[in-house]
Each structure stands twice: as C-alpha cells, then as structure tokens.
Amino acid sequence: MSFDLAARLAARRAEHLYRQRPLLDSPQGPEVIVDGRPLLAFCSNDYLGLASHPEVICALQDGAARWGVGGGASHLVIGHSTPHHELEEALAAFTGRPRALLFSTGYMANLAAVTALVGQGDTVLEDRLNHASLLDAGLLSGARFSRYLHNDAASLAARQDKATGNTLVVTDGVFSMDGDLAELPALCAEAKRKGAWLMVDDAHGFGPLGAHGGGIVEHFGLGLDDVPVLVGTLGKAFGTAGAFVAGSEALIETLIQFARPYIYTTSQPPAVACATLKSLELLRTEGWRREHLNRLIARFRAGAAELGLTLMDSPTPIQPLVIGDSARAMEFSRLLREHGFLVGAIRPPTVPAGTARLRVTLSAAHSEEQVDRLLAALGECRVLLAPEGDA
Numbered sequence: 546m547s548f549d550l551a552a553r554l555a556a557r558r559a560e561h562l563y564r565q566r567p568l569l570d571s572p573q574g575p576e577v578i579v580d581g582r583p584l585l586a587f588c589s590n591d592y593l594g595l596a597s598h599p600e601v602i603c604a605l606q607d608g609a610a611r612w613g614v615g616g617g618a619s620h621l622v623i624g625h626s627t628p629h630h631e632l633e634e635a636l637a638a639f640t641g642r643p644r645a646l647l648f649s650t651g652y653m654a655n656l657a658a659v660t661a662l663v664g665q666g667d668t669v670l671e672d673r674l675n676h677a678s679l680l681d682a683g684l685l686s687g688a689r690f691s692r693y694l695h696n697d698a699a700s701l702a703a704r705q706d707k708a709t710g711n712t713l714v715v716t717d718g719v720f721s722m723d724g725d726l727a728e729l730p731a732l733c734a735e736a737k738r739k740g741a742w743l744m745v746d747d748a749h750g751f752g753p754l755g756a757h758g759g760g761i762v763e764h765f766g767l768g769l770d771d772v773p774v775l776v777g778t779l780g781k782a783f784g785t786a787g788a789f790v791a792g793s794e795a796l797i798e799t800l801i802q803f804a805r806p807y808i809y810t811t812s813q814p815p816a817v818a819c820a821t822l823k824s825l826e827l828l829r830t831e832g833w834r835r836e837h838l839n840r841l842i843a844r845f846r847a848g849a850a851e852l853g854l855t856l857m858d859s860p861t862p863i864q865p866l867v868i869g870d871s872a873r874a875m876e877f878s879r880l881l882r883e884h885g886f887l888v889g890a891i892r893p894p895t896v897p898a899g900t901a902r903l904r905v906t907l908s909a910a911h912s913e914e915q916v917d918r919l920l921a922a923l924g925e926c927r928v929l930l931a932p933e934g935d936a
C-alpha cells in the first residue's frame with residue numbers, strides 16, 4: 546500500500562474542484578494587487594473595512610512595542626496578559642453577558658465549546674449547512690451527532706425527540722456561504738422544549754447585524770437564557786484575528802477547565818488583542834459603517850435582480866450568485882478577473898453538489914460606484930459565458 550497522492554490530486558482537478566490560493570500583495574481593501582495585477586475585490590470578510598484602518602494598525606504597533614510580539618505560552622501558564630483580559634471584559638460588556646473567553650481562531654473556539662459541553666451519551670444537533678468547524682466539533686465530541694434540515698425547527702424537533710443525555714443544538718447565526726439568517730426564535734423555542742442548549746456561531750453577524758453591531762442575537766432581541774453559548778470571530782468584521790465565546794460565569798469556567806483547544810495552545814499575541822480593542826471601539830461608535838454597508842447591500846440586490854441574476858434570500862453582506870455547475874462558476878470567476886474583479890467561486894464540498902456559486906461579499910470600504918462597476922461587469926461576463934451545458 547502507498548499513498549497515491551498524484552491520483553487524488555488529478556481526480557480533484559478533473560472534477561473542477563482544484564483549489565488555488567490567490568497571492569495578495571497589498572493590504573486588505575477594495576483595491577488590491579493579486580498575483581501581480583490590480584483588481585477590485587468583492588470576496589473578503591472585512592465587512593466594516595477595519596482590517597486596514599490606520600487606528601487599528603496603530604493599536605497593533607503600540608501593542609507590540611509594549612507587550613512584545615508573541616503570546617509566549619498558553620493562557621493557563623503565562624500567556625494570559627492584560628490586553629487579553631481587557632478585551633475579554635470589553636467583549637462581555639459588548640455582548641451583554643457575564644463573561645467572554647478569547648481564542649486564537651474561530652475554528653478553535655467552536656471545537657472548544659462543543660467538545661467541552663457534550664461527550665459520549667449526549668447529543669449534538671446541527672444545521673446541515675453549518676460551518677465545517679462546527680460539524681468537525683460535533684464529530685470530535687463523541688456525542689450522538691445528527692444534522693437537521695436547514696433552518697427547519699420541525700426537522701430539529703424530530704431529532705430532539707430521539708436525543709439522549711444533554712443536548713446541544715448548534716447553528717451558524719449568518720450562514721457563511723448563503724448569507725441567510727438562522728431562524729433563531731423558532732430554533733430557540735424548539736431547543737427549550739426539551740431543555741437543550743442553543744449554541745450560535747455568529748462569525749458573520751457581529752458587526753453588520755443588530756442596531757449596535759451586536760449580531761443576530763441583538764437583531765432578534767434574544768438573551769443569555771435563549772442562546773446560552775454565543776461565539777463570535779474577530780477575523781471578519783472586526784478586521785483582526787481570533788474569536789470569543791460569551792456566556793455565563795459557569796460556561797466560561799467550564800471552558801477554561803475542560804476545553805482542550807483552549808488549554809493546549811499558545812495564546813494569541815497580546816498586540817492583536819490591543820488592535821481588536823480598537824476595532825471594537827470603532828465598530829460600536831462608527832454606526833455609519835453599518836448604514837453605508839446596508840445601502841450597498843440594497844443597491845447590489847436591486848442591480849443584480851435587474852440583470853436577472855439568481856440571488857439568495859440574504860439581508861447580509863454575503864450575496865452569493867448561484868451558478869450550479871462548478872466549471873461554469875470557475876469560468877464566470879475567471880472572466881470577472883479578466884475584467885478586473887476578484888470574486889471567489891465556491892464549489893463542493895464547501896457547498897452542496899450542484900450549487901457552485903460566486904460568493905460576492907460587500908464591505909463598508911466599498912463605494913456605490915464600485916458596486917455599480919461590479920454589476921456592469923457581472924452583466925458583461927454573463928453574456929460572454931458559454932450557454933448552460935456547454936461549459
């Protein structure tokens with residue numbers, strides 16, 4: 546037996562599923578240099594335009610000068626420093642929860658929360674379209690793992706009726722590849738019917754959603770009792786890196802005691818926490834970013850509908866255009882690039898088979914004129930695209 550990696554890679558290429566990494570040679574922002582070419586990007590998750598904000602950069606530089614570059618050790622040894630502590634307190638206040646706990650990535654926060662809360666004999670129920678890190682966490686936990694139909698409280702109910710032990714119901718807040726919102730009030734009521742806990746990963750909701758950027762729980766006016774486990778990531782609208790879990794005192798202490806992805810890893814650099822403190826301040830105080838973003842979303846949706854493009858039911862900066870076939874999605878993305886626009890083609894297994902799409906994302910850093918240029922390019926490229934079936 547040997548590992549036939551070449552055959553595996555060739556098969557991926559033949560299925561039009563081979564992935565490549567565009568090389569960014571400029572700061573994040575609408576105008577980027579990628580693979581040596583200037584392009585207008587509509588694919589980053591920097592929804593509020595904070596990733597290259599001068600004040601956030603300054604906070605990072607000052608933080609590094611004061612606290613050094615590395616975290617140095619795990620949080621439980623000597624890697625937990627004052628900026629981490631201050632950021633946790635600020636995130637707890639921002640989410641209106643007793644405590645928050647900082648992680649180096651959202652992937653790790655999700656692994657940590659699920660595996661610390663459920664294990665053998667318990668049940669974890671997840672939306673079919675949840676992010677990979679949540680699905681991986683469910684499998685890793687050793688609990689009975691089942692996926693309910695997307696956003697379907699009745700499908701969740703059928704699974705809850707067969708659940709054993711403690712049950713954790715897990716959902717994305719904003720679905721990362723579709724941009725739609727979890728039906729939290731219905732999911733929450735269904736979870737409560739059986740005494741289950743609801744965990745929401747609001748990686749894409751914090752910042753754009755809610756009157757103050759407090760994400761989907763603020764949008765629906767839900768509290769700690771409705772969503773006991775709330776996850777946010779910091780690499781998207783916050784523009785920096787890392788993630789947090791917010792909840793009760795007991796939840797956070799449980800994670801500190803039992804969550805292996807928290808315990809056995811080096812803390813994030815404290816300077817990054819300094820930068821996030823600044824971006825949190827901007828997110829809270831500069832409401833115009835959210836308002837401008839919402840205007841761009843409405844403008845894009847109206848323009849795309851006029852072009853006859855198939856839009857998903859998304860009120861968020863994630864505005865996917867479903868193409869279906871992977872090869873056609875790739876070709877559309879390539880044509881757009883020739884016209885000077887970077888929009889990622891998302892293919893299976895990231896999305897279900899037959900639903901390859903262009904994942905357009907909007908940011909408060911975009912101007913209306915840039916959105917209009919994208920719409921014009923989408924119209925032109927669609928005409929150039931081979932008719933369905935010929936690709």
Ligand SMILES: Cc1ncc(COP(=O)(O)O)c(C=O)c1O
Pocket residue numbers: 649650651652653655676678717721746748749778779780787788
């Ligand atoms: C819904 C969701 N959760 C978690 C993550 C992982 O977060 P991070 O990039 O910080 O690991 C992502 C994307 O990266 C995501 O889209």
